[in-house]
Amino acid sequence: MEMLNFGAILQGKYLDWLLSGAAMTLGLFAASLVVGFALSLVLLALRESGVRVFAAFTRFVVAYHRNVPSLVQVFLWYFGVPQLLPGSWQTWINAHHSEFILVWVALSLNAAAYMSEDLRSGLRSLPHTQLEAARAIGMTYLQSMRIVLVPQALRAALPPLVNQSLTLFKTTSLAMAVGLAEITYASRQIENESFRTFEAFAIASAFYWLCSFALASAGHLWSERLNRMDRRT
Template sequence: MPFFDPAILQSGQYHDWLVQGLILSLQLTAVSFAFALPFGALVALMRTASFAPLQVLGSAIVEGIRNVPLLAHLLFWYFAFPELLPDGAREFLYANNPEAVCAVIALALYSGVHMAEDIRSGIRAVPPSQLEAARSLGLGRLAAVRLVLLPQAFRAATPPLLSQTVNLWKDTSVATVIGAAEMMYQAARVETASFRSVEAFTFATLAYLTVSLLISFAAHLFQRRYPVRPA
């Protein structure tokens, strides 16, 4: 019997692939969320602005992004967008994991416009008297929005925003089509190399389910701790 069993070594390698895919999926979710949330807040403020051109621009951004499938966004940012860049910027992109970068751009924009609608609902839930009171205390409009309006709007919008985070987590699986080595990519890689379909895709399924349930549980705890009361 050989001292090193090749089957055991390969099994460990397959496990490493799946764990690496899980880590990349979590990273894609976290980085995309970090860009999507402020982008969504900006678009929501544009849509609720009193300046009509800003409202039109905000609506155009939302409708233009959310009415195109995520897969089309991914393919555009991965295949078409680099061709629009100067040579130096394109070479820099290709040298720095372009699959992950383009996946983050597509996921952040796509999730951001959906978050914008949730934040807009939160803004509309804040009584106008709150801004009026802030202005009467001497705050400028931007300071009143930043210190008074947005904190209350985010609190009201947190449960739907967490639901959008679940969607963002699950949407990372689409990045496999452009070769991002996330969890579904690695599960398919293990299946191809070992024909262990049950183990590979069970791991991926349980990982998606576990993280989704954890985020949903966080939303449930938040709703119990901070129930949204009618204004």
């Protein structure tokens, strides 16, 4: 029985693959989180605008992303959507790291759908009179949402938003299915070449665990800080 040897893959090109894959994973997660959260605010505003067309559109977006597996969404964007684009667009995307761009879009939209519902739940927990008061002093609907309601909804929705961020981070591993060289893809490459299956995927597991723990801890510290600020006021 061959002994475990982590040193065999923590050097040379294998280490380079792991580091490059880790950087790709973190970059994809950060980009998807930023865009997904921004889009979730847009979806929230549309859903609560009172305009039926906008509300119906957001309900469809949320329903699609909550009921279709994330991997299918990635495949749809990577294999399906480019066929509908003009030839010049396809050429540009293929010349600019198409795997990253299309997976980024898929994960961002997925995160936006879930986060918008988390924010909507936080918004629903606030007294309806706050919107009326904001409108009464002359604020527009968008100003009321941006200045008064969304900051409070964000505090109320912080725990589920942190959980959704954790889910998004782990979902980045689906990118390996379309050839994006993130850390799961790198681990698979190392396993195929070195036959050290346990060591390769143990390192990937440790990476995901440590990053998830750090993200959850940051969310907890942020929540505690907000609670202390609330108690002071």
